[in-house]
Amino acid sequence: MSRLVSDLGKDLVGLEPLSANQIRTVLDTAEPFKEISERPIKKVPVLRGKTIVNLFFEPSTRTRVSFEFAEKRLSADTVNVTAAGSSVVKGETLVDTARNMEAMRIDMVVMRHIASGAARFLAERIPSNVINAGDGWHEHPTQGLLDLLTIRDHKGRIEGTRVCIVGDILHSRVARSNIYGLLKLGAEVGVCGPPTLLPVGIQELGVQVFRRVEEAIEWADVLNVLRLQLERMQSGFVPSLREYNRFYGVSSARLERAREDLLILHPGPINRGVEMDSDVADGPRSVILNQVTNGVAVRMAVLYLLAGGTPETAESAKHAAES
Amino acid sequence: MRGPLLTRESDGHQPLMLKGGRVVDPSQGLDEVTDVLLADGVVEAVGTGLGAPDDARIVECAGHVVTSGLIDVHVHLREPGGEHKETILTGARAAAAGGFTAVCAMPNTDPCVDDPASVGFVLAAGQRAGAARVYPLGCISVGQKGERLTEVGEMVEAGAVAITDDGCPVMDSGLMRLALEYARIFDIAVADHPEDLGLSRHGVMNEGLVATRLGLRGKPNASEDAHVLRDLMVAELTGGHVHLQHVSTRTGVEAIRRAKERGVRVTAEATPHHLLLTDEAVEGYRTDAKMNPPLRSAADVEAVRAGLKDGTLDVLATDHAPHHYDEKEQPFDDAPNGIVGLETSLGLVHTHLVRGGLIDLPTMVERMSVAPARAFGLSGGTLRKGSAGDVTVMDPEARWTVRTEHFLSKSRNTPFEGWDLVGRAVLTVVGGRIVWEAGWG
Numbered sequence: 001m002s003r004l005v006s007d008l009g010k011d012l013v014g015l016e017p018l019s020a021n022q023i024r025t026v027l028d029t030a031e032p033f034k035e036i037s038e039r040p041i042k043k044v045p046v047l048r049g050k051t052i053v054n055l056f057f058e059p060s061t062r063t064r065v066s067f068e069f070a071e072k073r074l075s076a077d078t079v080n081v082t083a084a085g086s087s088v089v090k091g092e093t094l095v096d097t098a099r100n101m102e103a104m105r106i107d108m109v110v111m112r113h114i115a116s117g118a119a120r121f122l123a124e125r126i127p128s129n130v131i132n133a134g135d136g137w138h139e140h141p142t143q144g145l146l147d148l149l150t151i152r153d154h155k156g157r158i159e160g161t162r163v164c165i166v167g168d169i170l171h172s173r174v175a176r177s178n179i180y181g182l183l184k185l186g187a188e189v190g191v192c193g194p195p196t197l198l199p200v201g202i203q204e205l206g207v208q209v210f211r212r213v214e215e216a217i218e219w220a221d222v223l224n225v226l227r228l229q230l231e232r233m234q235s236g237f238v239p240s241l242r243e244y245n246r247f248y249g250v251s252s253a254r255l256e257r258a259r260e261d262l263l264i265l266h267p268g269p270i271n272r273g274v275e276m277d278s279d280v281a282d283g284p285r286s287v288i289l290n291q292v293t294n295g296v297a298v299r300m301a302v303l304y305l306l307a308g309g310t311p312e313t314a315e316s317a318k319h320a321a322e323s
Numbered sequence: 324m325r326g327p328l329l330t331r332e333s334d335g336h337q338p339l340m341l342k343g344g345r346v347v348d349p350s351q352g353l354d355e356v357t358d359v360l361l362a363d364g365v366v367e368a369v370g371t372g373l374g375a376p377d378d379a380r381i382v383e384c385a386g387h388v389v390t391s392g393l394i395d396v397h398v399h400l401r402e403p404g405g406e407h408k409e410t411i412l413t414g415a416r417a418a419a420a421g422g423f424t425a426v427c428a429m430p431n432t433d434p435c436v437d438d439p440a441s442v443g444f445v446l447a448a449g450q451r452a453g454a455a456r457v458y459p460l461g462c463i464s465v466g467q468k469g470e471r472l473t474e475v476g477e478m479v480e481a482g483a484v485a486i487t488d489d490g491c492p493v494m495d496s497g498l499m500r501l502a503l504e505y506a507r508i509f510d511i512a513v514a515d516h517p518e519d520l521g522l523s524r525h526g527v528m529n530e531g532l533v534a535t536r537l538g539l540r541g542k543p544n545a546s547e548d549a550h551v552l553r554d555l556m557v558a559e560l561t562g563g564h565v566h567l568q569h570v571s572t573r574t575g576v577e578a579i580r581r582a583k584e585r586g587v588r589v590t591a592e593a594t595p596h597h598l599l600l601t602d603e604a605v606e607g608y609r610t611d612a613k614m615n616p617p618l619r620s621a622a623d624v625e626a627v628r629a630g631l632k633d634g635t636l637d638v639l640a641t642d643h644a645p646h647h648y649d650e651k652e653q654p655f656d657d658a659p660n661g662i663v664g665l666e667t668s669l670g671l672v673h674t675h676l677v678r679g680g681l682i683d684l685p686t687m688v689e690r691m692s693v694a695p696a697r698a699f700g701l702s703g704g705t706l707r708k709g710s711a712g713d714v715t716v717m718d719p720e721a722r723w724t725v726r727t728e729h730f731l732s733k734s735r736n737t738p739f740e741g742w743d744l745v746g747r748a749v750l751t752v753v754g755g756r757i758v759w760e761a762g763w764g
Contacts, residue, residue, distance in 0.1 A: 016536070093649065093652075093653065094653065094654060095649075095652055095653075113654065114656075115654035115655065115656040115657060116537055116538035116539050116608070116654075116655065116656065117537065117538075117539075117608030117654055117655045117656075118654045120607070120608060121608060121653075121654050135538070136538050136539075136656065137538035137539070137540075138537060138538030138539075139538070173538060176536075176538060199534075199535040199541075200530050200531060200532075200534070200535060200541060200543070201531050201532035201535045202535055204532045204535075205532075205535070205536070
C-alpha cells in the first residue's frame with residue numbers, strides 16, 4: 001500500500017494545490033476515524049509497520065501531540081525530533097537532515113518549519129510522504145481541514161457559509177489554509193484585522209476585508225479567531241495587547257450584534273483577554289475543543305490516505321482490529 | 324569545444340584584422356560592413372580596403388557583428404573571501420565567454436575592498452587572469468558599515484574607478500551627501516543600491532499577491548522608490564554623480580527620467596532579469612529567482628523596458644551574483660540573493676530585446692558598451708583610432724540553449740537554465756589580444 005499515488009498525491013503540502021473533491025475526500029474519510037478515539041482501546045492496525053518521523057523545527061505542543069495520537073491510534077511507529085535536541089543546532093542543513101532520515105528507511109515525515117515553503121522543499125527532495133504541520137506563514141493544511149470539518153459538523157455544510165478570520169492574517173499559515181480550503185468548498189470568506197497585519201493583495205484571493213471587528217461579527221456565520229503572538233507587539237505591528245483587545249478582541253458585548261447561531265473557532269493556544277475574552281472562549285458558541293478532537297480524526301484521515309488508503313475502505317479499516 | 328583560448332600567436336603584438344563584419348560603434352554613429360584593424364593593443368583603423376600587415380592574423384567576420392567591447396559595470400567576483408562561489412580568475416573568464424571585455428568588481432567581499440591595498444589586490448588578480456579587464460570599485464564607508472567615509476582618493480590612485488557600498492544601501496543621507504561631494508574631487512561616480520531598509524523590512528521577494536500566497540515577506544516598491552528619490556535629491560544638492568544600481572520599479576524609472584531632464588548627474592542600470600522576469604518566477608519557492616531588488620510586477624518590467632529604450636536607464640548591467648549550489652539549495656528565506664549573469668546577458672538581451680523589437684542593435688551596444696564606459700570613465704566603449712583594442716564579435720544568428728554545465732563561472736544559479744537564445748559572442752578581444760574564441764559556425 002505504500003508509495004502508491006494516493007487520492008491526495010504523495011504529500012500534503014497545503015490546501016491551495018488540492019481540488020474541492022480531494023478536500024471533501026479527507027473530510028469524509030475523517031468521519032469513520034472519529035469513533036476510534038471514543039473507544040476504550042484506541043488503536044487500529046492500519047499503519048502497522050510504518051515508520052513516521054515528526055520533525056518539529058518550531059515549538060509546538062498541540063499539533064505535535066495531535067499528530068502523534070493520530071499516528072499511534074493507527075499503529076504506526078513514530079519518532080519525534082525537535083530542533084533543540086537535533087543536529088540542526090549543529091549546523092546541519094534541512095536537505096541533509098532529510099537525507100539522513102530517508103537513509104534510515106522511513107515512510108512519512110510530518111514537519112513543522114519556520115520557513116515558508118519548507119514542506120514543499122522537503123517533499124521535492126525525498127521519496128517519503130511529507131505532511132506539512134505548518135511552514136512559516138504559508139500553510140497549515142491539517143489545521144485548515146479540521147476547521148472545515150468542525151464547521152461542517154455544526155453548520156451541516158460549508159458552501160454558502162460566511163466565515164470571517166479575525167486577527168493577524170499577515171503572519172498566519174492558519175489563515176491561508178482556511179482561505180484556500182473555504183473558498184474551494186464554496187464558503188464566503190472575510191478577513192478582519194488591523195491593516196498592519198493584513199497582507200498586501202489579500203482581496204485578490206477572493207476574500208472580503210473588514211476593518212472593524214464589529215462589522216465582521218455582524219456579517220459572519222462563523223468567526224475563526226487567530227492567536228495574537230506576543231512578538232507582534234514587540235515588533236510594533238500593534239502598540240499593545242491591551243489596545244488590540246480594545247479594538248479587535250472578541251467579547252460578549254460585541255457578540256450581542258451577532259447572529260444567534262454564530263460559531264466561534266480558535267486554532268489555539270488562546271491568549272485569554274487578548275484576541276478573545278474568557279467568557280466567549282468558554283461560552284456556548286465556542287467549538288474550540290471540538291476542533292481539537294476533530295484534529296486527531298483529520299490527521300488520521302490524512303495519514304491513512306497518503307499511505308494509499310481510500311475513503312471507501314476507511315470504514316472497514318477501523319474494524320480491522322476486531323476481525 | 325568551448326574554452327578560454329589564450330592564443331599565443333596573438334598576444335597583443337600580433338596585429339588582428341577583423342574582416343567584413345557589421346561594425347557597430349554608436350560612439351561615432353558607425354553601423355556598416357567594414358574591417359577593423361587592431362595593433363599594439365589599440366584600434367589602428369576602421370574602414371574598408373585596409374592593408375593588413377604581413378604578420379596580422381585575419382579573422383573573417385562576414386555575417387557577424389563587430390562592436391566596441393561590452394562592459395558590465397556590476398559584477399560580484401567574490402574574491403577575497405567567497406572563492407567557493409567565484410574567483411577573479413573564473414569571473415573574468417566567464418565575462419570573456421559572455422562577450423565582455425571589462426567588468427567592474429563590487430567591493431562587498433570579505434574583507435571588503437575599503438582601502439588601497441585591497442584595490443591593488445583586485446587589480447593585480449584581474450591582470451593575472453588575462454581575460455576581461457577587471458576594474459575594482461572601492462567601498463563608500465569603512466567596513467561597509469555606513470558610518471565613515473573611506474580613503475577615496477587613495478583608492479582611486481590605486482585603481483578604483485568608482486565607490487559603492489553595494490549590497491548595503493547607504494542609509495545615512497548625510498553620509499551620502501559627503502560621498503557625493505567628496506567624489507567630485509576625483510570625478511568618479513558614487514554607486515548606490517537604492518533600498519530603504521526600514522520599508523523593505525527584511526523582505527525576501529516583491530510585495531504583492533505572489534508573496535501573500537506563498538507566505539513570504541514582501542518588499543514594497545516604495546522601499547526602492549523612496550531611496551531613489553533621496554539619492555536624486557542629494558545628487559542635485561551636491562552636483563555629484565550618482566549611479567543608481569539595478570533599478571526595478573516604475574516610479575523609480577520615472578523619477579530618474581525627470582531628474583535627468585532637469586540636469587541631475589545620474590546614470591542608472593537595468594538588469595536582464597528585471598527586463599525579462601516578474602515575481603511570478605518565484606512560484607514554487609524558486610531560489611534562483613531570489614534577488615535584491617526582487618523581481619517585480621509586469622507593470623514594473625514594462626517601465627524598466629521603457630527606461631532602457633529611451634535611455635533613462637542608460638547602462639545595462641547584470642549584477643552577476645554567484646552563489647554555491649548548496650547555498651541556494653535551502654528554504655527560500657535562508658537562500659542568499661542573486662543570480663549569475665555574465666554568460667547569459669548578451670544572448671538574453673539580443674534575443675528578447677533586440678530581436679524582440681524593443682531596441683535596435685546600436686542601442687544595445689550603446690547600453691552595454693558605450694554608456695558603461697562613459698558612466699565610470701573607463702577606456703573602451705568606442706572603436707575610434709587609438710582607443711583600447713577591446714572588441715566583441717558576436718554571431719547574431721547563433722542558436723543556443725542556456726546550459727549551466729557549460730558555464731565558466733564557478734556558480735550555476737540562474738533562472739534562465741534551458742532558455743533557447745539567438746546570438747552570442749564568438750570572439751572577445753582585450754587590448755588587441757583574443758581572450759575568448761568560440762568554435763565558429
